[in-house]
Amino acid sequence: MDCAQFEEIVHELDRPGTQGLAVRDAALIHAEACDRCAQLMTEAESLDFSFQLLGTCDIDLEAPPRVEAAVLQAFRRHKIDSSRKSIPWRLAALGAAAAVLLAVGLLLRHDANPIHSAGSPLQTALSQAAFPAAAPGSSAAETDQNQNEDSEYETAYVSLPGASDPATLEGGAIVRVVLSRSALLSLGLPVTDAGAGDRIPADLVLSEDGAPQAIRLVSQRNNNE
Amino acid sequence: MAEAMELTDDGLVRRMIAGDEEAFSLLYRRRHPAIYRFALHMSGNTAVAEDVTQEVFMALVRDTKRFDPSRGTLGGFLYGIARNHLRKRWEQDRRLVALIDDDVDSPPSNGNVHHYGNRTSGNGFHANGNAQDNGNGHHPASLSRDEFASLETISRVRQAIATLPENYREVVVLCELEELSYEEAASALDCPVGTIRSRLHRARALLVEKLREAQPVRRASAVGE
Numbered sequence: 140m141d142c143a144q145f146e147e148i149v150h151e152l153d154r155p156g157t158q159g160l161a162v163r164d165a166a167l168i169h170a171e172a173c174d175r176c177a178q179l180m181t182e183a184e185s186l187d188f189s190f191q192l193l194g195t196c197d198i199d200l201e202a203p204p205r206v207e208a209a210v211l212q213a214f215r216r217h218k219i220d221s222s223r224k225s226i227p228w229r230l231a232a233l234g235a236a237a238a239v240l241l242a243v244g245l246l247l248r249h250d251a252n253p254i255h256s257a258g259s260p261l262q263t264a265l266s267q268a269a270f271p272a273a274a275p276g277s278s279a280a281e282t283d284q285n286q287n288e289d290s291e292y293e294t295a296y297v298s299l300p301g302a303s304d305p306a307t308l309e310g311g312a313i314v315r316v317v318l319s320r321s322a323l324l325s326l327g328l329p330v331t332d333a334g335a336g337d338r339i340p341a342d343l344v345l346s347e348d349g350a351p352q353a354i355r356l357v358s359q360r361n362n363n364e
Numbered sequence: 365m366a367e368a369m370e371l372t373d374d375g376l377v378r379r380m381i382a383g384d385e386e387a388f389s390l391l392y393r394r395r396h397p398a399i400y401r402f403a404l405h406m407s408g409n410t411a412v413a414e415d416v417t418q419e420v421f422m423a424l425v426r427d428t429k430r431f432d433p434s435r436g437t438l439g440g441f442l443y444g445i446a447r448n449h450l451r452k453r454w455e456q457d458r459r460l461v462a463l464i465d466d467d468v469d470s471p472p473s474n475g476n477v478h479h480y481g482n483r484t485s486g487n488g489f490h491a492n493g494n495a496q497d498n499g500n501g502h503h504p505a506s507l508s509r510d511e512f513a514s515l516e517t518i519s520r521v522r523q524a525i526a527t528l529p530e531n532y533r534e535v536v537v538l539c540e541l542e543e544l545s546y547e548e549a550a551s552a553l554d555c556p557v558g559t560i561r562s563r564l565h566r567a568r569a570l571l572v573e574k575l576r577e578a579q580p581v582r583r584a585s586a587v588g589e
Binding site (some may be wrong): 145150151155156157182183185186189192193194196197200201202203207209210211213214215217220222331340 | 380383385390392393397401403404406413414417418421422425426430512513514515518520521522525540541542543545546561564565566569571572575576
């Protein structure tokens, strides 16, 4: 170790975790051989001793109790202010949550109403029967969805002679029947398919008392389609 | 309370954020002496040290969430706030013009200590090396020669530290008097560890020079006795 290196580390010979402490032995050997560096080391040690004295002298220094009282008061005031400030936010959050719940409720109700108002497939069938001209294709598609019968297609419902007013009907059922071509023709249904067999499946709408109200033809889709 | 005593600073801060006054009180008692001593050594004035200590903890109350444990210790965070407050005060004070300069015998300084460090008028440290308001000083007449010599040494070192430039003084206070590691001081002063090391090295060299200069005066006065 030379004098320049010694000067570099002389102030941290006793400081944990520093370069000076790591080379302390080499520094002491150098100081024994160099009067100038020995003098520097003595001064550094004196300074350390003075710092220790000063540190010990000041160890009990602390702010007077009035400072603690003031900061504790500030803490309490801040706590109250914070809780006051948070009340409008809490109310706003509650209001927002209530609005969301209301919106969700209305949406669910809106979705649920058509089920009740549109009614069952029976009601659909009866309304179709009342207005046979109304888009048979789309009605058939809706019925498809309701009955989940993807493998078949149907005509629109046709009101049967002697059927009641659909608006006055309550209850009832739709039954799948198989009728002869001649029977269907006698009911006025357009059974013109040349490939159709003698017995044709159909959906028959019955009122609550079992009287037939409307009918539609059903045909199985060709598996090759 | 015993449970709270075992908590780390970070744990106490979390409880403080949740509004726990006991946690804040414990945090204050644990941390304020070091902040007070730092402010006192930096300003040389007990009133300023009290104000700064109070401001530091008020700032902690107001902006607790600014403390990020991943960026450093709470101690470093508090020292940083104290340092900023001291600088603000010095900036404000530089704009003032002293009407009566009753500190003409005080050593030359960087302009900061001159305003606050009136060590003979009772605003700062007594000649025996203790701060005025804490009542733990002894009358010099009751001291042995060795004790008096120690107190004289303390007083001289204290005075020498007070005359250091601010950036050297804060490193001496943190690393030598508060015994922070280079890393902790670097975190508190928001600068690289190498800067702390070089500043401390330079500050110690300056202090040795100042104390060496003071020695012949004492020896001369001793010869004259």
